[in-house]
Amino acid sequence: MxxxxxxxxxxxxxxxxxxxxxxxxxxxxxxxxxxxxxxxxxxxxxxxxxxxxxxxxxxxxxxxxxxxxxxxxxxxxxxxxxxxxxxxxxxxxxxxxxxxxxxxxxxxxxxxxxxxxxxxxxxxxxxxxxxxxxxxxxxxxxxxxxxxxxxxxxxxxxxxxxxxxxxxxxxxxxxxxxxxxxxxxxxxxxxxxxxxxxxxxxxxxxxxxDEKRFKQDIVARKKQQAQIDRAISAAIQRAIEEARRKAAEEARRKAAEEARIAAAKAKAENRPAPATPTAPAAKSKSTAELLTATPEAARLSAGFENNKGRLPWPVATGTITERYGMHKVDQATYTNDGVDITTSDGATVRAVFAGKVAAVQVFMGRTVVLINHGEYFTVYQNLRSVSVSVGNLVETKQAIGVVANTGDDAILKFQIRRGQAALNPEAWISK
Incomplete structure (x- = not known):
C-alpha cells in the first residue's frame, strides 16, 4: 500500500x-x-x-x-x-x-x-x-x-x-x-x-x-481622416446598392419565371392567364440581408464571424500604437475608427480573410484598400503601393500591398466594419 x-x-x-x-x-x-x-x-x-x-x-x-x-x-x-x-x-x-x-x-x-x-x-x-x-x-x-x-x-x-x-x-x-x-x-x-x-x-x-501647433496638427489629421472615412463609407454604400440592385434583378427574374410557368399552366388547362405578379421590393431587405443574399457572400460572412478573435494580423509583425475609440491628448480629442499598427519599413500588408476587393483609392499619395467579406468589410489605409485592383478575389494572408512611412514610422491604419458600423479590430485579430 x-x-x-x-x-x-x-x-x-x-x-x-x-x-x-x-x-x-x-x-x-x-x-x-x-x-x-x-x-x-x-x-x-x-x-x-x-x-x-x-x-x-x-x-x-x-x-x-x-x-x-x-x-x-x-x-x-x-x-x-x-x-x-x-x-x-x-x-x-x-x-x-x-x-x-x-x-x-x-x-x-x-x-x-x-x-x-x-x-x-x-x-x-x-x-x-x-x-x-x-x-x-x-x-x-x-x-x-x-x-x-x-x-x-x-x-x-x-x-x-x-x-x-x-x-x-x-x-x-x-x-x-x-x-x-x-x-x-x-x-x-x-x-x-x-x-x-x-x-x-x-x-x-x-x-x-507647444499646445497651439499640436492642436492644429490634430485638426488637420481629423480633417484628412474624415475625408478618407467618407470615401470608405461611400464605397461601402456602393457595395450595398450593388447588392440591392442584384437582389432586385433576381426578384424580377423569379417573378417573370413564375408568371411564365403560371401562363403555360393556364393555357394547358384552357383558362385565362393570371395577372403578372409584381416583384417584391428589394428595399425592404436589411443591409445584412442584402450583403449576404448569395450563398458565396453568406459563407464569407459566416466564416469571417466564426473567426472572431482568430483573424491573422494585416502585417506579419507590429505593435498597436493607437487603439480604437476616442482619444484625448492634452485638450485635443479625436476618434479612431480602427487601430494604428506600427510595423517595420517596407512591411507587406495582407488580407486578414478571403474576400473581394471593393475599392482602391488614393488620398494625398497614400492608398486605401477596401475588401468585402459578405456583411463585413476590412480597410487597409496608408499603403505606399498595392498589388490588387477592384473586383479581385483575395485569400487569407494574401499580399495586397506595402505599408507607407508616416514621418519616421511605418504605420498601417486598419479598420473592420459590419456594414457601415466600425468595430474594434482588437476583438477580431489574434492576440
Whole structure:
C-alpha cells in the first residue's frame, strides 16, 4: 500500500509538472514577443527623438511602450506565481518521499534483524523440519524464498526512492534559482517602466508648451481622416446598392419565371392567364440581408464571424500604437475608427480573410484598400503601393500591398466594419 501511494504521488507530480512546464513555455514565448515589440518601438523612438517637432506618433509610441512594459511585468508575475506553485508541490513531494524513505528503511531494518537472528543454515533447516507435515514444510521453504526476494526488492525500493528524492531536491533548487532570476528581471522592468513614465511626463510637458501647433496638427489629421472615412463609407454604400440592385434583378427574374410557368399552366388547362405578379421590393431587405443574399457572400460572412478573435494580423509583425475609440491628448480629442499598427519599413500588408476587393483609392499619395467579406468589410489605409485592383478575389494572408512611412514610422491604419458600423479590430485579430 505504501508503495502504491508513493507511485501515485510521483505520477500526479509528473502530470502537474508537465502542465506547469507547458504554461511556463507559453508565458516565456509571450514575454519574448512583448520584448521584441518594445525593442522595435524603442528603435522608432530613437529615430524620432532627434526631430525638433513633437508628433502624435511619438506620444502614441511612448504610451504603447508603457502598456507593453506593464504587460511584460504582468507576464513575469504569472511566471513567478507558477514557480511558487511548483516550489510548493515539489516541497510537498520531497517531504512525502522523505517520509516514505524513512518507513522503507525501518521495514528493511526489521527484516535485516530477522535475517541476522536466522542467518544460520542449521536454524533454517530446523524451522523447516519442525513442520507438522510435508505441506507445511513446503510452505515454510517458499516463505523463506519469498522473504529473501522481498528483502532484495525492498532494498531496490529504497534506492529508487532515494534517487527520486535527490532528483526532486535538484529540481527544487533549480526552481528557486529561476524564481530569484525572475524577481531580478521584474525589478529591472519596473525601473525601465519608471524611466518610460518619466519620458512620458517630459513629452507631455513639451506638448503643453507647444499646445497651439499640436492642436492644429490634430485638426488637420481629423480633417484628412474624415475625408478618407467618407470615401470608405461611400464605397461601402456602393457595395450595398450593388447588392440591392442584384437582389432586385433576381426578384424580377423569379417573378417573370413564375408568371411564365403560371401562363403555360393556364393555357394547358384552357383558362385565362393570371395577372403578372409584381416583384417584391428589394428595399425592404436589411443591409445584412442584402450583403449576404448569395450563398458565396453568406459563407464569407459566416466564416469571417466564426473567426472572431482568430483573424491573422494585416502585417506579419507590429505593435498597436493607437487603439480604437476616442482619444484625448492634452485638450485635443479625436476618434479612431480602427487601430494604428506600427510595423517595420517596407512591411507587406495582407488580407486578414478571403474576400473581394471593393475599392482602391488614393488620398494625398497614400492608398486605401477596401475588401468585402459578405456583411463585413476590412480597410487597409496608408499603403505606399498595392498589388490588387477592384473586383479581385483575395485569400487569407494574401499580399495586397506595402505599408507607407508616416514621418519616421511605418504605420498601417486598419479598420473592420459590419456594414457601415466600425468595430474594434482588437476583438477580431489574434492576440
Amino acid at each position: 505504501k508503495l502504491h501511494r508513493l507511485l501515485f504521488i510521483l505520477f500526479f507530480s509528473a502530470l502537474t509538472l508537465s502542465a506547469v512546464a507547458q504554461t511556463e513555455s507559453q508565458l516565456r514565448r509571450k514575454k519574448e514577443a512583448i520584448q521584441r515589440e518594445i525593442e522595435q518601438l524603442q528603435k522608432n523612438l530613437n529615430k524620432t527623438a532627434n526631430g525638433k517637432k513633437l508628433t502624435l506618433q511619438q506620444i502614441n509610441t511612448i504610451n504603447a511602450q508603457i502598456r507593453l512594459r506593464q504587460d511584460k511585468i504582468g507576464t513575469i508575475n504569472s511566471e513567478i506565481k507558477n514557480l511558487d506553485n511548483q516550489i510548493s508541490q515539489n516541497t510537498n513531494t520531497v517531504h512525502t518521499l522523505q517520509g516514505q524513505l524513512g518507513d522503507l528503511k525501518k521495514e528493511y531494518a526489521g527484516m535485516i534483524r530477522f535475517a541476522q537472528r536466522n542467518r544460520n543454515a542449521y536454524d533454517k533447516m530446523m524451522f523447516i523440519f519442525a513442520s507438522k507435515d510435508f505441506n507445511q514444510a513446503y510452505k515454510r521453504i517458499k516463505y523463506l524464498q519469498q522473504f529473501s526476494q522481498y528483502r532484495k526488492k525492498q532494498a531496490g525500493y529504497i534506492e529508487s526512492t532515494q534517487n527520486d528524492l535527490n532528483g526532486k531536491i535538484r529540481v527544487l533548487d533549480k526552481t528557486l534559482k529561476e524564481k530569484s532570476n525572475l524577481l531580478k528581471e521584474q525589478e529591472r522592468e519596473r525601473e525601465r517602466l519608471g524611466k518610460d513614465k518619466n519620458e512620458q511626463s517630459v513629452v507631455l510637458s513639451k506638448l503643453s508648451k
